[in-house]
Amino acid sequence: FIAQMQYKKLIKSLCGMGGSLSNKNKKDLKQYLKLEVIYTFSIKEAIKAGIIADYRIILCPVKLLKSEKEKYDKVTKEFEDLKEQALKNPRLNHIKKLVAGKRARMLYGFKSKINAVKKLVDKQERCMIFTCLTEVAENIADSHHGSNKKKNNLELFKQGVINKLAVAK
Secondary structure, eight states: OHHHHHHTTOOSOOOOOOSOOOHHHHHHHHHHHOOOOOOOOOHHHHHHTTSSOOOOOOOOOOOOOHHHHHHHHHHHHHHHHHHHHHHHOGGGHHHHHHHHHHHHHHHHHOHHHHHHHHHHHHTOSSEEEEESOHHHHHHHOSSEESSOOSSOHHHHHHHTSOSEEEEEO
């Protein structure tokens, strides 16, 4: 779209901002749009300039329940087998990716993980929790922001009415 707009001379200047830009993205920007990155901010610079908020990342290893571990090991073995087979037969890559997605969704929803996150959230005065699945968001926090647009929980969070918000997708 941008390339077409440039070709038609409908764009005089362009400013793009993003959280991260891969080398492939940079190459594509240059090759297809004749654009180059002219300035970048480090995370520390962006925090200092007020472009992004300061944040903390907390890693919390979770020990899976025995039944969860068995399910995880079974799907992981299935994935590893498909990975090997896909080297010989690239048509299996699609199935391998489906199994990888199945494993990821399974991990998101494990009871042990949800309980560990709930304990961590309970210790926070105010926080936002990001997850891929709406069902997980609903289990983690009383309020969530996702596909349900009827409740404007994000706005309530911004206003300070809600202090803990789970964000899905």
